[in-house]
Amino acid sequence: MQANRTWTPPTGPLGRLTVAAEQRASELEARRGELERLVDAAPYRPSFIGSLRRADVAIVAELKRKSPSKGTIDDSLDAGAQTTAYEHGGAAALSILTEPSEFGGSPEDIRMARLASSLPVLKKDFHVHSIQLLEAVGIGASAALLIARAMSPERLRRMADDAAALGLEVLVEVRTEDELALALAIEHGIIGVNSRDLETLVIDPTVTERLLARVPGDRVVVAESGVTGRADVERFAAAGADAVLVGSSISASRDPAGAVATLVGVPRTSRG
Secondary structure (H helix, E strand, O other), X not given: OHHHHOOOOOOHXXXXXXXXXXXXXXXXXXXXXXXXXXXHOOOOOOOHHHHHOOOEOEEEEEEOOEEOOOEEOOOOOOHHHHHHHHHHHOXXXXXXXXXXXXXXXXXXXXXXXXXXXXXXEEEEOOOOOHHHHHHHHHOOOOEEEEEHHHOOHHHHHHHHHHHHHOOOEEEEEEOOHHHHHHHHOOOOOEEEEEOEOOOOOXXXXXXXXXXXXXXXXOOOEEEEOOOOOHHHHHXXXXXXXXXXXXXXXXXXXXOHHHHHXXXXXXXXXXXX
């Protein structure tokens, strides 16, 4: 695919966030020995992909204090209390944004969530260097996000291989057919289809339906962005999503357990 060979660095918010992630990765290098010891002592981490294989559409509940598209959602969110509420509401797994500057997150949020909840955790950050994957394992994450647009195809493949060597699952986020082809080449990777363009922050509701139709039935697919209620879960279920990731609406809710409970129980629709 010519588009894959002529990859250029991302622009807009995604470009800004990946540059910041490179800086954080450089800072983590100074702590490599500490991170390697944390990996060696890492607690049991339940399977993220296993939690998404169920008869109903799995809800991946996200802890999100703010975002470039929404601004401040709730700066006061406590990771332990919020993720406990998500689990009580019926969430299958957790997504926790650890990016500090524009999402208000911290690696400590995952540690707190793992103490408070039995659910597997996706470390949702802008991972651009394998040292960040060491951190993910050391703090108890079961999976890490890899955004196909954020890195070259070669680096994406290398990051996925390094994650596998650590026993860390990956969710590979895509928005185009070319990116989907790259994600499908990563064996056992979870496919995340984001209807939001992270360079412009514009949501295109046709992206998810179009790409889901191209994913083999044996791969697990998560629909991302644009979920505000049960009707959105039903729409993605009809398109063949195995799971949906929802963040802003439940992070903003005064009753997060109840907000999650309204989303669960939607039957899956087989693809292919």
